[in-house]
Amino acid sequence: MLDDEPGICQTISSVLSRAGFDVECSSDPLAFVGACLEKTPSCILIDLVLPGVTGLDVLRELRSRACQAPIVMISGQSDIATAVAAIKQGAFDFIEKPFRGSELASRISAAVHTRNNGTTRSIFHFPGCPPLTMREQDVLTELIGGQSTADIAARLELSPRTVESYRANIIRKIGARNPVEMVRLAIEALRKKP
Numbered sequence: 001m002l003d004d005e006p007g008i009c010q011t012i013s014s015v016l017s018r019a020g021f022d023v024e025c026s027s028d029p030l031a032f033v034g035a036c037l038e039k040t041p042s043c044i045l046i047d048l049v050l051p052g053v054t055g056l057d058v059l060r061e062l063r064s065r066a067c068q069a070p071i072v073m074i075s076g077q078s079d080i081a082t083a084v085a086a087i088k089q090g091a092f093d094f095i096e097k098p099f100r101g102s103e104l105a106s107r108i109s110a111a112v113h114t115r116n117n118g119t120t121r122s123i124f125h126f127p128g129c130p131p132l133t134m135r136e137q138d139v140l141t142e143l144i145g146g147q148s149t150a151d152i153a154a155r156l157e158l159s160p161r162t163v164e165s166y167r168a169n170i171i172r173k174i175g176a177r178n179p180v181e182m183v184r185l186a187i188e189a190l191r192k193k194p
Contacts, residue, residue: 001025002032002058003047003074012045012104019105029058036062041069043092043111048075048082056086063090070111074099080179084146087187094184110188124189126174136173139166140186143179 001023003009009025016023024041026032029050036044044062048055055073062071070092075082083094092111095104124137132140135156142152149167153160167179176182 001045002029002050002055003027003045004050005047008047015101015104016108018101019109021105021108029053033058033061033065036067036069037065043108044069044071045108046071046073048073048086049077056082056089059086059089059091072108072111080143080183081146083180083183084144087144087183088146093187094180096180096184124186126185126189129175130173132170132173136166136170139163140170140182143167144183144186 001009001012003012003025004027006027009027013023013025021043024035024039026035029052044067046055046058050058055075059071059073062069071090072093072095073086073091074095074097076097086094093107095107124132124140126132138156139152142155147155149160149163152158152163156163158166167182170176170186171179171182174182174185176185
């Protein structure tokens with residue numbers, strides 16, 4: 001785990017250790033990248049906000065050096081654009097602070113499980129939720145790709161108001177609290193086999 005706040009490192013390390021993970025913490029991005037490349041961890045956890053560099057910089061460096069471990073980004077300062085940027089650059093997941101320990105452990109487990117089983121992306125599937133229509137799936141795909149409402153409207157030949165309506169329906173159907181959580185849930189759904 002890479003985080004510049006010792007208290008956060010200690011708390012997360014304690015939570016994940018209780019969940020059965022071996023955790024190593026670092027506050028030095030350069031040393032962290034070297035350790036990840038040398039030790040091939042099952043999962044990598046990176047804080048978005050670091051002194052001197054960003055977590056996205058570290059993510060890009062790891063991916064450019066062929067690091068295959070799932071990378072989970074965490075941040076207390078997130079928005080849709082940042083979450084989408086992290087996913088597009090190779091992050092497995094994006095977790096907003098504050099989070100519950102059980103939620104963090106569950107999502108780290110999902111990342112490790114995906115790597116161990118070679119799970120690949122398939123279709124949107126939200127167990128226990130009403131299915132999305134094909135058009136809602138189209139809109140959600142565009143949203144994950146970072147497209148604006150106006151761009152989605154033009155690409156799908158819809159009005160911006162209709163795109164907003166689809167987005168509201170998707171949020172309601174999958175039980176997301178906000179658009180960032182919608183993107184996170186959608187990305188998780190893409191990683192699961194139908």
